[in-house]
Structures are given as structure tokens and as C-alpha cells.
Amino acid sequence: MSAVGAWASVVALVAALTAPVAGATGCAGQQVPSPPAAREETGVAPAPLPWPVAPVGGTAMGACGDVGPAAPPTVTVASYVVADLDTGAVLAARAPHERQRPASTLKILTSLVVLRKLDPDRVVDGTATDLRIDGSKVGVGPGGHYTVRQLLQGLLLNSGNDAAEALARAMGGDAATVTAMADAAKGLGALDTRPATPSGLDGPGMATSAYDLALVFRAAMREPLFASTIATRQVPFPGYGDHPGFVVSNTDQFLPNYPGAIAGKSGFTDGARHTLVVAAQRGGHRLLAVLVRGEQRPVPMWKQAAALLDQAFALPAGTAPVGTLVDGPPPATTVPAAAPAAAATPPSTAGGTDWLGPVGGGAAGVVVVGLGALVVVARRRPRG
16 A cells, blocks of 8 residues: 555544544434424324444444545535445545435435336336326326336436326335335345335435435445436436327436436435435446535535545545445344443444555554644534
């Protein structure tokens, strides 16, 4: 490993050692998402999801603020995760397990369940219920006949809540679909996630995190049909009744504007604010970025994602990850919200490997010698 790479690894390690971390119920204000707009949610929310005894993905993933090998670019989101799509190495994050509302990025989880349960060539009939659903619609209606493949296109390209409704009906209804989504999330180790609707519209108890969305997206990108669909720019879409067929265009702004972009899915509700999941390829590496609870200012969300990815792609070889995207839930993962804090555990940097390969020796000695001069990039995020 080069001296630059070793120093970058040291920075990441010390950041993991010194970042503020969550207690038994998470960081202050992070266990439960911010309240939604009253008009977007009716009913009583269930009790908060239990909090893991140890942060999923490594100790640094319990950070209450920024953690990474360098000061992050200016982004206005509440939390984010940047990771290697293939290895699962987390390269930078802000409050990765802070629970927020996903808005339409939850459609990634819906898509994953659809691909596991439905034949892509199965035909689903549109209904008047699809037409009446709130929010964004692709154009599913009574008298229309759609393959599951086409509904996935409407779901991911145009963020069609009507497509989500039709797909959920094909899987046994909203309740059965939400249950399947919750089971799929748990199976991935996404313990901050509780879906309330198939579409991402806010509902009682809805929750996820930047870390969980990264897990779900990584799993979905392993499905060839998902990966090809979310990268599609335009497709023909069937009409219904007297409405002729039309062309559906991908509404995501990241895909046409970022060099090497391979995926993009945005979301918005008044309760969730803006959310975004993207991925790009450069220099033989595929990186993802998840941003939750952001605003389209001072620059659009896709440009904020671009800044995070640019920084990550520029990291020197040998940079140590600050965590990892797990492949499943660890045993004995949660405690009730009122349980006492667990004993501290030694921080982990994803098994002692860097995101490009094994980390060379000697880093520990550098930590001991260099702590006095090191400027640690790990701080609590200002709130408000």
C-alpha cells in the first residue's frame, strides 16, 4: 500500500473510533422519522422498531453524524450512504441508520418483491382503483392490460403509484404486499425498514434509513430485469379504454446528467421530503449513493449525489471502508427501545480490508504515532 493509501486508511479508522455513536435507542431524534404531513397519513403509528444491539454494518455505522476519510462535500440531506455496489464496502456516510421516510425510493423494495414473486410476462388488468390512487401516476387504468414487466417500467421510470397498486393486487393486495416487503427487508438485514404502502406514500409506521435503502438497492441490482429497467430512458406503454398507448420516459435527472450513471430513483412526499438512490460506474468500479430527507437547494439532489460520488471515485487505492453492506441480519440483532445501552465494542472497518483489496500492514503503528496531528472528519450533524 502507498503512503497516501495508508494515511487514508488511518483517517477512516480514527473517524470510526471517534465519531459520536448511537446508544441502545439510537442517536437523539433518530429512532423515529419526523412526523408526516397530516393529510398524508391517517391512523395510529405502531411502536418504534427495536434498535439493534450493535449497528448493522459495523461500529462506525452507528455514527450520529458524518463518518468518512475526508470532509464531505456540501450536501443538505439528513443522512446518506456511499458504498461500492459490488463489494458492499461503505466509503462514507452521515447518520446512516437515522430512520426516515423513503417516499418513492421504497419502490425499489416493491420491485425486489415483485421479481421474487411474479412472472414478468404475467398479464395484470388495470382497474378504476389504480386510476384513483394519490400521487404520481404512469397511466394504468380500467380496460388496460399490462405485463408485470411493463408495470415495473411504469413503477421505476415514472414512479407510478398506479403501477404499484396493480402489482400489489397481483400479489394478493396491499396488506400481503407490505408484509412481503417487510419480510424481504428483514431478510436483507434492513432492520430500520417498515413499509406501510407498496408505493412509498406515507402511512403509519413507515420507516427506513439510508443504510437500509443501500442494502435493498444492492440486492435489487443483482436482479438483471431490475438493473436493466432502472437504467432505461424510454419505453412504449399500453393505453387503456379510449386512451392510446404512449411513451414513458425516465423522470430521474441523475441518469442523463452524470457520466457513467447506471441507475437512479428519486422520491418525494411532504413528510419524507426529497429522497434519492443512484449508482454509477467509473474506472472498473460501481458505486451507489443514497440520500434521504433532503432539499433541492442550494443545488438539486442529483448534483448533491454527484458530488458525493465524485469524491468517492477519487479516493486513493487502499482507502479503508468505514463499514459494510451486510448480506443478511446478524443473530440477536435487536433490543426493546427501553433496554439499557449495550457495552461498547471495538470499532470495525469491515473486516480489515480496503474497498479495493486487502489493507497492508503498519496502519496501527501509524495511528499511535499520528493521532496528535490528525484532523478527524467525524462530527455531529447540526440539527434544525
